[in-house]
Amino acid sequence: MSGSEQDIYEEHVLDHYEDPYHRGALATATHAHEAKNPLCGDVIHVDLKLSDDGKIEEAWFDGEGCVISQASASMLIEKIEGKTLEEAQAFTAQEMLDLFGPKLTPNRQKCCLLSWRVLQSAVHSPVGDDDDDDNDGAPHFGGPTLGDES
Template identity: 70%
Template sequence: MPSEEEFYQEHILDHYEDPFHRGHLAEATHAHEDKNPLCGDVVRIELALDDDGKIKNVYFNGDGCVISQASASMLIEEMYGKTVDDVKNFTAEEMLNLYGPRLTPNRQKCCLLSWKVLQSAVHSPLTTDN
């Protein structure tokens, strides 16, 4: 039977190698992108909110380490179908717990990048006039 550490490693690699909803969302109503200037990780989250503030669809894209990209996939999967209030109430601590293994403070920044981007994305409507 695999150890807890082996389980987490496999789960993280699954999200990194076969991420949930990685790509571009053409019908996005909200989006935000940010980077970790210390390591260069980049995450962009695009989401479509319905009139009731529920996430109809959400995608992420980016580049960076396994932690930043796998945690983005995990977060997107967790928040799919949730409301803006659910997103606002989802704490950094809950994000770290969702990821799993304990991380050093510098690696926590990698994990929390997507959480930070999603918190901003729900407040960043896209304009339709170009």
């Protein structure tokens, strides 16, 4: 396969972009993380629901950006669901590029690896269970709440 731009948009890539696997928010997430590619503005958010024995029961993503960043996130979420935490952490950047398929330029590799980087952080980022009672289910951004200010 040549590294031309046409190869990037292979059928399976477009399938994941147009009909992504588990795109959206996961209300029952136990772990979550979000990051942005500062070079292009692509954003990926990953929600994970981990079982007590460390298995990824459910994985969801959301975000915005190019075909590569969004399709690779869909591929990764589908791949890691049902895996153990150790298996997800052992999944390498090279395996992510291989999973995506088409050969990418270094700049486009950053698009592909964004979801992989977010996943690696998400497994270490538990959703704050004790904060949920204080803010009635509203998003928590890590700073003081309005109630803390008064």
